[in-house]
Amino acid sequence: GVPGHVPALLRMFAGIFAAVLVAGAALLRTPPSPQGPDEMGSLAGFASRGTTTGSLHGDEAVEVPTSVVIRSRLGWALSTGFFCTGMGGVFVLGTYKTLGEEQSWQTDSYLALVGSLMSIGNALGRLSLGALCDRYGFLPILHCMAGASALALSTFTLGASSRAAFTAWCVVVSFLYGGNFAVYPTATVAIFGKAHFAANYGFVFLGFGVCGVLISTLNLLLVDGVGYLGMMLIVGAFAAAGTCLSAFTRWATLGSGTPVATDPLLDTH
Secondary structure (H helix, E strand, C coil): CHHHHCCHHHHHHHHHHHHHHHHHHHHCCCCCCCCCCCCCCCCHHHHHHCCCCHHHHCCCCCCCCHHHHCCCHHHHHHHHHHHHHHHHHHHHHHHHHHHHHCCCCCCHHHHHHHHHHHHHHHHHHHHHHHHHHHHHCHHHHHHHHHHHHHHHHHCHHHHHHCHHHHHHHHHHHHHHHHHHHHHHHHHHHHHHCCCCHHHHHHHHHHHHHHHHHHHHHHHHHHHHHHHHHHHHHHHHHHHHHHHHHHHHHHHHHHCCCCCCCCCHHHCCC
16 A cells, blocks of 8 residues: 555654644643733824834834735835745755765765754754844844844855864754744734734745745756855845845834833844
């Protein structure tokens, strides 16, 4: 039958994943409904400028619907920023073995080990940058993550000089890539509120979905002509653009100059 044609290792992984998913689903609980009066605020300030909400400045709680988010500059800045900062990680995760195989000192077992370490780095990036967002707010973490991604990607091929350097670059890129999935949800909640988070984050996440398709196409079209160095510089340039978009996000959310320390997710002190 069909199971007989599936390698034993994959069947084992399938069983492990199924068990973990079932256990995780069993532990999920619906959070209690918030108590107290409704905190929905006016959308007038947001709709008129498309760049800020009252809740960012502590004067009122605003829950922004997706229909407003998709018409705002800030909504598109977040989605496009996710596109730019996620692209490099997608490219490295998909091609690191091909780049590594070009080095005489690489082996299949070593590249498999690198892949495992990258998975750990990915997970640690989500945990670490998420914790930093809770502590310092998403804005400074977004700036640092985007800038560090641009630097790591544009210098990635320098890591091909040795096993240790190659591993370090792969893990660092994976760490920063994983951070996207902690920083952008935090930004979405902090800027647009909790009530419509699922739909609003779906719009922000759309940028990442597009980058996954686009980078595969670019790789097929360009890698033979520009090589891996050229491709790394391209994705590094996109990450640099993400840094610029993070600066726009800062300007858009804090442009009035009003202190934001009342909202810990936006506290930049």
